[in-house]
Amino acid sequence: MKYEVGQIIYILKNKNLQIIPASVKEEIVRKTIDETIVQYVLGLPDNNQIMIEDVNDKIFKDVNTLKDFMIENTKKTVEALIEKALEDKEKYFNKTKEPVETNQHVQNDIKQVIMNSEVNKEQITSGEQ
Numbered sequence: 001m002k003y004e005v006g007q008i009i010y011i012l013k014n015k016n017l018q019i020i021p022a023s024v025k026e027e028i029v030r031k032t033i034d035e036t037i038v039q040y041v042l043g044l045p046d047n048n049q050i051m052i053e054d055v056n057d058k059i060f061k062d063v064n065t066l067k068d069f070m071i072e073n074t075k076k077t078v079e080a081l082i083e084k085a086l087e088d089k090e091k092y093f094n095k096t097k098e099p100v101e102t103n104q105h106v107q108n109d110i111k112q113v114i115m116n117s118e119v120n121k122e123q124i125t126s127g128e129q
Helices: 063-093 118-126
Strands: 008-012 019-031 036-043 049-051 058-060
Touching: 008 063, 058 063
Parallel strands: none
Antiparallel strands: 008 019, 008 058, 019 036, 036 049
């Protein structure tokens, strides 16, 4: 990417999402027979300088592009968090349960009932209920 000396750029730190403005202090051009190499020296707010190729974070030429990038990233993160919550809801709370019959009977007819007295046995054998 090409920058202009004096241009302000913005570095979005991956580690803590801090935004650091930097000034392009110097453009260094090396030409050989085979190639042209362009390097930039950045001035940081703490008065330190760094070569742009040593920056391991995202660099933006303007705050509007930076803002759009951050909003889109935030949107994707929120959508991923919501999707995970919905998956967890299905996993933990929408388990398929076997239906429970509310009218279950222990016996199908009176002959399957355990009898404790001679009177009950006589009623079953004679057909009385």
